[in-house]
Amino acid sequence: MTNQQQQAASVDPVTRPLRVALLGCGVVGSEVVRLLNEQGRDLGARVGRPLELVGIAVRRLNRTRPGIDPALFTTDAEELVRREDVDLVVEVIGGIEPARSLILAAMEHGASVVTANKALLAEDGSTLFTAAEKAGVDLYFEAAVAGAIPIIRPLRESLVGDEITSVIGIVNGTTNFILDKMDIDGAGFAETLAEAQELGYAEADPTADIEGFDAAAKAAILSSLAFHSRVTGADVYREGITDVTSTDIASAREMGCVVKLLAICQLSEVDPAAPDAERTVSVRVHPAMIPRSHPLAGVGGAYNAVFVESRSAGRLMFYGPGAGGPPTASAVLGDLVTVARNRLRGAPGPGESSYARRTVSPIGDVVTRYHLSLEVADVAGVLATIALCFAEHEVSIQTVRQQGREGDAQLVIVTHRATDAALSATVEALRGLDVVQQVISVMRVEGE
Amino acid sequence: MTNQQQQAASVDPVTRPLRVALLGCGVVGSEVVRLLNEQGRDLGARVGRPLELVGIAVRRLNRTRPGIDPALFTTDAEELVRREDVDLVVEVIGGIEPARSLILAAMEHGASVVTANKALLAEDGSTLFTAAEKAGVDLYFEAAVAGAIPIIRPLRESLVGDEITSVIGIVNGTTNFILDKMDIDGAGFAETLAEAQELGYAEADPTADIEGFDAAAKAAILSSLAFHSRVTGADVYREGITDVTSTDIASAREMGCVVKLLAICQLSEVDPAAPDAERTVSVRVHPAMIPRSHPLAGVGGAYNAVFVESRSAGRLMFYGPGAGGPPTASAVLGDLVTVARNRLRGAPGPGESSYARRTVSPIGDVVTRYHLSLEVADVAGVLATIALCFAEHEVSIQTVRQQGREGDAQLVIVTHRATDAALSATVEALRGLDVVQQVISVMRVEGE
Numbered sequence: 022m023t024n025q026q027q028q029a030a031s032v033d034p035v036t037r038p039l040r041v042a043l044l045g046c047g048v049v050g051s052e053v054v055r056l057l058n059e060q061g062r063d064l065g066a067r068v069g070r071p072l073e074l075v076g077i078a079v080r081r082l083n084r085t086r087p088g089i090d091p092a093l094f095t096t097d098a099e100e101l102v103r104r105e106d107v108d109l110v111v112e113v114i115g116g117i118e119p120a121r122s123l124i125l126a127a128m129e130h131g132a133s134v135v136t137a138n139k140a141l142l143a144e145d146g147s148t149l150f151t152a153a154e155k156a157g158v159d160l161y162f163e164a165a166v167a168g169a170i171p172i173i174r175p176l177r178e179s180l181v182g183d184e185i186t187s188v189i190g191i192v193n194g195t196t197n198f199i200l201d202k203m204d205i206d207g208a209g210f211a212e213t214l215a216e217a218q219e220l221g222y223a224e225a226d227p228t229a230d231i232e233g234f235d236a237a238a239k240a241a242i243l244s245s246l247a248f249h250s251r252v253t254g255a256d257v258y259r260e261g262i263t264d265v266t267s268t269d270i271a272s273a274r275e276m277g278c279v280v281k282l283l284a285i286c287q288l289s290e291v292d293p294a295a296p297d298a299e300r301t302v303s304v305r306v307h308p309a310m311i312p313r314s315h316p317l318a319g320v321g322g323a324y325n326a327v328f329v330e331s332r333s334a335g336r337l338m339f340y341g342p343g344a345g346g347p348p349t350a351s352a353v354l355g356d357l358v359t360v361a362r363n364r365l366r367g368a369p370g371p372g373e374s375s376y377a378r379r380t381v382s383p384i385g386d387v388v389t390r391y392h393l394s395l396e397v398a399d400v401a402g403v404l405a406t407i408a409l410c411f412a413e414h415e416v417s418i419q420t421v422r423q424q425g426r427e428g429d430a431q432l433v434i435v436t437h438r439a440t441d442a443a444l445s446a447t448v449e450a451l452r453g454l455d456v457v458q459q460v461i462s463v464m465r466v467e468g469e
Numbered sequence: 470m471t472n473q474q475q476q477a478a479s480v481d482p483v484t485r486p487l488r489v490a491l492l493g494c495g496v497v498g499s500e501v502v503r504l505l506n507e508q509g510r511d512l513g514a515r516v517g518r519p520l521e522l523v524g525i526a527v528r529r530l531n532r533t534r535p536g537i538d539p540a541l542f543t544t545d546a547e548e549l550v551r552r553e554d555v556d557l558v559v560e561v562i563g564g565i566e567p568a569r570s571l572i573l574a575a576m577e578h579g580a581s582v583v584t585a586n587k588a589l590l591a592e593d594g595s596t597l598f599t600a601a602e603k604a605g606v607d608l609y610f611e612a613a614v615a616g617a618i619p620i621i622r623p624l625r626e627s628l629v630g631d632e633i634t635s636v637i638g639i640v641n642g643t644t645n646f647i648l649d650k651m652d653i654d655g656a657g658f659a660e661t662l663a664e665a666q667e668l669g670y671a672e673a674d675p676t677a678d679i680e681g682f683d684a685a686a687k688a689a690i691l692s693s694l695a696f697h698s699r700v701t702g703a704d705v706y707r708e709g710i711t712d713v714t715s716t717d718i719a720s721a722r723e724m725g726c727v728v729k730l731l732a733i734c735q736l737s738e739v740d741p742a743a744p745d746a747e748r749t750v751s752v753r754v755h756p757a758m759i760p761r762s763h764p765l766a767g768v769g770g771a772y773n774a775v776f777v778e779s780r781s782a783g784r785l786m787f788y789g790p791g792a793g794g795p796p797t798a799s800a801v802l803g804d805l806v807t808v809a810r811n812r813l814r815g816a817p818g819p820g821e822s823s824y825a826r827r828t829v830s831p832i833g834d835v836v837t838r839y840h841l842s843l844e845v846a847d848v849a850g851v852l853a854t855i856a857l858c859f860a861e862h863e864v865s866i867q868t869v870r871q872q873g874r875e876g877d878a879q880l881v882i883v884t885h886r887a888t889d890a891a892l893s894a895t896v897e898a899l900r901g902l903d904v905v906q907q908v909i910s911v912m913r914v915e916g917e
Contacts, residue, residue: 056781060632066824067629067697163627169782171619171627179611179619181515182802184508249515316788319767333504333799334617334789340764341785351781354630359819368816371807376514 038065038073039361042107042132044098044123045114046079046086049137049164052350053111054089064354068361072109076101078123102127108364111353112136113164117144124149128156133360133369135353137164143238143254146245150373159369161356166239167192167325169348170341171355176246176329177371184332185247188286189468192239194323194343195230196262196282198222200270200308201321204279209267222323232261233306236284243327244286244304249377252286252304258384260307269308269462272394272433276466278310279318283467285309289382301382310392311468318468385442390419390469392435394461395451399430403456407432410454414447415439429458435466486513486521487809490555490580492546492571493562494527494534497585497612500798501559502537512802516809520557524549526571550575556812559801560584561612565592572597576604581812583804585612585797591686591702594693598821607817609804614687615640615773617796618789619803624694624777625819632780633695636734637916640687642771642791643678644710644730646670648718648756649769652727657715670771680709681754684732691775692734692752697825700734700752706832708755717756717910720842720881724914726758727766731915733757737830749830758840759916766916833890838867838917840883842909843899847878851904855880858902862895863887877906883914 041057043050057064057074065071077089078098086094095101102110102123110127112134114120120141124134129152136142142149142165153160163173167190176185191197195217202213214231217223229235237257244252262282273280285307289300311318316338320326325343330336342348363370397403404421411418417437424431436444444463451457489505491498505512505522513519525537526546534542543549550558550571558575560582562568568589572582577600584590590597590613601608611621615638624633639645643665650661662679665671677683685705692700710730721728733755737748759766764786768774773791778784790796811818845851852869859866865885872879884892892911899905 052781056630060630063632063697063825064630067822169631169779170785171623174622174627175619178807179622179803180799181806182504182508182512182804183617183799184511249511331617331799333500333795333802335796337618337787337789339785339787342783347781348783351628351631351779354781355627356630358629359626362819363816366816368811368814371810374515377511 038071039108040075041109042101043077044112048346049113049349052346110134128152133159135161135356139165139238143241159360163356164349164352168343169351170339172327186288187330188243188247190284190327192284193236195223198323233259236306240284248302249374250379251375256381258305273310283309302379303387309465309467315468387441390466392464395432396459398456416447486519487556488523489557490549491525492560496794497561497797500794558582576600581607581808583609587613587686591689602820607808611804612797612800616791617799618787620775634736635778636691636695638732638775640732641684643671646771681707684754688732696750697822698827699823704829706753721758731757750827751835757913757915763916835889838914840912843880844907846904864895
């Protein structure tokens with residue numbers, strides 16, 4: 022028996038502190054420790070019982086971490102999550118393993134878990150939820166999506182009496198910073214990414230952000246909650262922002278739009294011809310043009326926002342800092358206080374709700390509008406040829422703008438609503454036309 | 470024993486539906502009934518047990534209410550809330566009595582309560598919370614503030630691990646509609662109010678809205694939650710919008726501001742000279758100028774928004790429709806599903822948190838900036854006289870703009886931060902000066 026276990030055993034279980042184990046002590050973890058120390062009295066008062074940090078699992082012990090009792094550190098995370106005296110486990114390691122095994126072991130040993138791990142929840146959330154249900158413990162994850170912005174509880178609880186029809190989020194601060202900068206400065210993608218890396222807004226390996234993997238994980242989590250169904254990261258259609266050019270952003274500006282990387286989760290509309298048919302959901306992450314008048318258009322810099330539409334509540338928006346140590350720690354501690362309260366009351370909070378079992382429709386079925394730039398031969402009849410190509414694929418053109426240059430010209434076309442499949446077939450056919458020199462860009466137009 | 474009681478007694482208590490009683494069947498109540506009917510299957514699936522509406526208390530039976538089973542109506546609310554088979558009571562009558570007595574009776578008889586009653590919560594919330602605690606039942610009230618916008622749960626739970634320093638809300642749709650219209654049309658208050666009444670955005674007796682009583686009740690609720698203290702409507706300093714003129718709005722525009730009726734809840738800063746001194750809160754409702762760049766400035770029409778600042782999470786904003794039948798019903802049903810789930814798990818959700826017991830400071834202690842318009846004699850030395858008056862009261866002037874007219878002139882003064890007491894004393898003294906013909910308007914400047 023360790024000293025701590027002896028101490029635990031000798032204390033009245035009704036008044037003893039609730040014991041917290043922390044997995045990971047990076048940017049978020051160290052902030053969680055700092056706040057537990059500084060605001061411990063308040064947090065205890067809000068729980069109704071003190072919270073006591075009893076261990077911190079780290080990969081290496083030889084880093085100095087000022088202000089934290091060195092005796093708390095251990096490299097044996099396996100042992101920490103299995104300790105009998107641990108009530109609550111906070112996981113801020115990230116990634117799939119060992120995070121998943123540790124969370125499962127913690128729950129099996131009776132601890133409630135708070136995690137910020139979007140990648141794991143998106144890949145294998147159902148395993149975690151099932152284990153939490155079986156163990157009768159909580160699994161909370163407010164920090165996993167949009168940092169400190171309360172969006173998980175609103176979806177899980179506040180809007181649980183409503184029918185959510187659409188969730189559109191700017192949920193990745195790095196890409197929003199880059200696109201916003203490109204819009205303001207007129208600069209290209211590569212130089213803006215380099216600037217973002219210099220300023221600490223993008224990581225040395227920015228793949229997860231700029232290729233949309235991070236946003237896709239969050240889209241999976243948001244759509245699971247919004248539609249009471251299981252959606253994993255693999256279900257999410259994904260395009261990053263690496264192909265967005267300063268020309269795209271200038272084109273958007275000419276249309277009164279901005280380009281944003283959006284996570285879009287939508288419930289299909291009721292088909293009047295088959296009102297009882299099962300409705301499906303579409304979940305996708307890609308850059309899109311949205312009108313500057315849309316509430317999401319004004320979300321600048323590294324901020325995040327989530328725009329929710331529901332049948333009764335109408336249009337709601339949640340806005341705030343999407344990342345960073347203190348905001349993420351705020352979300353983690355909000356969850357920690359909540360699961361601690363649930364523990365004292367002897368009943369966990371809401372678990373997984375996947376009863377609706379909606380299927381995710383393929384990207385080809387998604388209906389939206391498109392903005393296309395084409396380089397075409399500047400000869401008579403070009404527009405007629407191209408218009409015919411759209412018509413043959415049942416994509417209706419809303420506006421065409423022609424910009425002549427010596428020898429060839431540029432056509433900017435905005436379509437009415439069409440399926441992604443129809444649009445893709447149109448683009449394929451356009452590429453085969455003699456009069457089309459190049460399909461310069463294709464971008465979806467959302468939020469109208 | 471009534472038929473319904475017999476039926477209840479004969480059904481397995483583990484699988485029987487959770488029984489809901491509704492108090493009030495106006496705009497919100499009838500929408501709640503409609504949604505319970507239309508979306509009952511989904512709501513039941515989310516709860517884990519069907520919800521069954523067993524009675525609706527109304528004042529008069531002789532109104533026709535299409536689509537609702539007439540057998541559900543009763544004028545005996547007292548009997549309804551005492552029925553043994555009622556698990557959940559939804560109160561949407563509004564006002565203090567009989568709502569309070571009915572809620573207390575319902576809780577005493579073991580029912581959890583969902584209410585949209587801001588006036589009652591602001592006047593006597595502690596009585597209700599104490600009764601809920603004693604009975605071991607839930608008291609939920611998401612619909613009481615800002616309609617469908619999830620703000621109660623974020624404050625009670627998501628941000629419970631953080632230190633909230635400020636909550637600034639546009640929480641009254643009627644006044645926001647009027648001020649927004651005045652800004653767009655340049656019209657005066659009286660004619661815009663008349664227009665709002667015609668369009669259904671203002672009631673025949675608009676007092677509660679335009680005098681700020683409604684916003685003050687919401688400010689009391691928000692500050693109680695944000696600061697873990699008891700704050701009642703009577704603690705809230707309150708000014709309505711009836712004195713706001715088109716000239717004020719034009720002045721705001723010249724400063725790059727808009728005029729909004731704000732509910733402002735603030736935690737006092739730590740005094741460096743006395744870091745351990747108890748911090749106080751200020752809670753006030755009044756029209757104020759805010760910069761057009763502030764996220765709240767863009768909240769137009771009858772929309773609501775709540776802007777929260779906290780130590781770790783930073784700046785968050787929650788935006789959406791603040792009133793209306795469907796949005797309010799959405800909030801009510803979200804609460805209903807949550808308290809039903811809590812009931813099945815056998816443990817209520819978070820109760821009152823008032824451990825911090827912060828005191829509400831008087832309006833005189835509030836520190837902010839001010840915009841003043843003065844009509845002054847157009848003679849030499851006027852500005853010096855007036856500047857001296859400000860200096861004598863330790864109010865520092867940031868900008869002065871003089872607009873000459875024949876014989877007399879108008880001075881527009883914007884101050885640096887000063888206490889409300891100092892500003893009031895300055896205004897009093899200005900009124901006594903020979904060179905001041907009239908203090909045309911005084912308005913606070915916030916959000917900078």
